[in-house]
Amino acid sequence: MATPNYGYEKRQKELAKKKKKEEKLREKSQRKLSPSSEGLAPGDSETDVASLEHDAPTVPDLPTKNG
Template sequence: MATPNYGYEKRQKELAKKKKKEEKLRAKAERKSGTGPADGQAPEPGEGDGSLSGDDAAPAPSVSA
């Protein structure tokens, strides 16, 4: 049985991570310039838009004065 090539797997993960980061930066630049997404799809809610919704929102701290 062949041994796993961990170096190859790591490199593939790094490449996927880099590609995803570049896509995010490109989308961010497009939003900033006001052109919107190039593929005509609206960005999904809660994906980098700064809004908190559902489980992402932290409960407000209770203040007893």
């Protein structure tokens, strides 16, 4: 009787897991880019991708103990 190839089985599980993760990311990005079903047009400021990209808040430099 042949012995099981555990390395092959593990690799197949890893590939399936990777594929599933990529599909989830693809679906998530599709949902981000597509307009919502609330009736908002793609040009609305609420769904416009450019309006969603905000600059990071700036924090003033705090003085250090050394001066």
